[in-house]
Amino acid sequence: MADPIIIAVPKGRILQEALPLLARVGIVPEPAFSDDASRALRFSTNRADIDLIRVRAFDVATFVAHGAAHLGIVGSDVLMEFAYSELYAPVDLGIGHCRLSVAEPAAMAAKDDPRGWSHVRIATKYPHVTRTHFEARGVGAECVKLNGAMELAPVLGLAPRIVDLVSSGRTLKENGLVEVEVIAEVTSRLIVNRAAFKTRGEVVPLVDAFRRAVAVQPA
Structure with a gap:
């Protein structure tokens, strides 16, 4: 079995808005993810092929750009500041306004x-x-x-x-x-490592799932 797809999510306010979106995509983190006392940074989900890592917002882009994570959720402010050529930002998630x-x-x-x-x-x-x-x-x-x-x-x-x-x-x-x-x-965007987008077959369906989840997002 291939290594799990890793999605980097930011700590703080955006995360609270991202969790319902992840749920609509069909991704639910393990209970420890919501435990404020937990010091863990990597978490399993209800899907064996997907793990989450929780890092500082500015670090989400760095983890994904360097391939340590395959996808991430990050504000467009971070993308403007760093302008990593290795990142592809295919979906405006409509959260984190x-x-x-x-x-x-x-x-x-x-x-x-x-x-x-x-x-x-x-x-x-x-x-x-x-x-x-x-x-x-x-x-x-x-x-x-x-x-x-x-x-x-x-x-x-x-x-x-x-x-x-x-x-x-x-x-x-x-x-x-x-x-x-x-x-x-x-606003917050879904970002993807360009190499992973081309080489990991699971990534494209995930991106499409996020796009569909945004389309049905409550107003």
């Missing part, structure tokens, strides 16, 4: 006009997307790389602005920040 935005302190925003920027200093975990976005407008972007707690950067003087994912906007508001520009709308 949010946006990648520029934010700054409300007091600054009250007298600021993004159209007048010539140079910005920004804290973000998306330096590639941020620089590309601003370079297209002729604006120089100095990026300070952070992996979390982005909202602290303006408060503590690390950088006056941030680029981060925004969903409800509550976290920004609670830290005195406001959105001033949207870089991209974000």
Whole structure:
């Protein structure tokens, strides 16, 4: 029997939206997957030919691009940041809706006009997307790389602005920040390792199953 197909799924909010989708595809993880006390990272499913691994969202793309996983679920923000040539993203899953935005302190925003920027200093975990976005407008972007707690950067003087994912906007508001520009709308995608797509016969039917599951997804 061939080794199981491995699907990489992200920890956090997207995972909760992905589980019903996986169920419609016919994939149900073992009980330990839902055990918050479990430190396991690889899990079996109701299908002997499919295993799940649960990793950080940014790492999903890396595992799939390098062939350690065959498929994955990841936000389009991650695909924009890394642009791995080894990845194929055939299905927009229609979950994980949010946006990648520029934010700054409300007091600054009250007298600021993004159209007048010539140079910005920004804290973000998306330096590639941020620089590309601003370079297209002729604006120089100095990026300070952070992996979390982005909202602290303006408060503590690390950088006056941030680029981060925004969903409800509550976290920004609670830290005195406001959105001033949207870089991209974000949804989660099914990604596939290109080599696996060509060499593992089970992958194409799985992709088709995800496509059908999205088509019947509740509004």
